[in-house]
Amino acid sequence: MGRALKWVSFIFFSLILIWGLVNIHPFGEPLQTDMDEYFINNAQKEAAANNVVTSIVFDYRGFDTLGEATVLFTAVIGVTAVFRGVMKK
């Protein structure tokens, strides 16, 4: 009984996932391209950098990078707090 229930639920969720995969959006054809076109056309002029990815990461979406740097800082604080006794010898 339990095994049959497991198989039924497994097939049910697999069918749901396959159904979602059939109706997936085609790769490389975004629905809205306004922001992409803006970055491609204006990033070299506004941020004056050849690397558009860096100009997005550090200029257009600088808050995201600030959050990443803060996450790394917090991770280092956590590791240092766990291993706080090792430097005493």
Place this chain on the structure above:
Amino acid sequence: MRMSKIVRTITALLFWAVLVFGFYIVIHGHLTPGGGFQGGAVIASSTALFLIAFSKDEFLRKYKDVFLSVAESGGLLLFISIAFLGIGATFFYNFMANSGGIFGSPTPIGINDGDLNTAGTLPPMNIAVGLEVFGGLSLILLFMFLGAYLKPFSKESEVHEE
């Protein structure tokens, strides 16, 4: 607790190459693939090489852990202060781009050779984030390496003598 002489010799040869490659990735972050995070991780991998091949005593003679802490905190502070410098327009405003000063040359539109003196605040921010990632990952590596010699389940956290 050092590795064999072969490993130490190859590490002494490779250490500077890895370090220079990491600095190259950080400084050319606005021209080539890479940037502060990736270059900082490469520099921190030179720390891992040094720490594993030589002993921790040799490492602590070269790098003080205070230096790594200051690099990490100072990098984050430098990043936030550069972001605050553009507060006249907005937070994170690229006030140095196309201004004519340092890092202020305009870049040609389209495919071009790439000039290091462009991109405004992006190179200083790359250097700041590279410094922070280098200090942070090196501190994690150092503390976890030292923690590997802790005696498990001891009352005091004392270090094994190897």
